[in-house]
Amino acid sequence: MAYNSQDLSVLAYANGFTLWHYKSTGDALSAIMAANYFDSATDMLRVGDSITVQDSSNDIAIIRVSANSGGAVTVVYATPQSAANADTSSADLATLETEVNEIKAALRSARIIAT
Numbered sequence: 001m002a003y004n005s006q007d008l009s010v011l012a013y014a015n016g017f018t019l020w021h022y023k024s025t026g027d028a029l030s031a032i033m034a035a036n037y038f039d040s041a042t043d044m045l046r047v048g049d050s051i052t053v054q055d056s057s058n059d060i061a062i063i064r065v066s067a068n069s070g071g072a073v074t075v076v077y078a079t080p081q082s083a084a085n086a087d088t089s090s091a092d093l094a095t096l097e098t099e100v101n102e103i104k105a106a107l108r109s110a111r112i113i114a115t
Helices: 090-109
Strands: 008-014 017-023 050-054 060-069 072-077
Touching (some): 050 090
């Protein structure tokens, strides 16, 4: 299968940041993470946006938009998937902490979690 715009929905939006949910009924996470999967959503997705992805086997991952240029959307894992590929540099941990705080702020703004 391929990206389906009807499966992408906004969970929260605040301060230029959008928290999305994407549920695929036909694609595994590896297909969703492949290059060009979200290219047809280039007009909606912004660099820094986070997407909670639920694949066809109901596995869940949090990914973020790392680039969106020239009609190509690039996504990366927002959270380490295993100890083998976990990046523990202080700069990357600071970036992750900032992203988590942005997600929390968006959830608070949408009154999904308490302030």
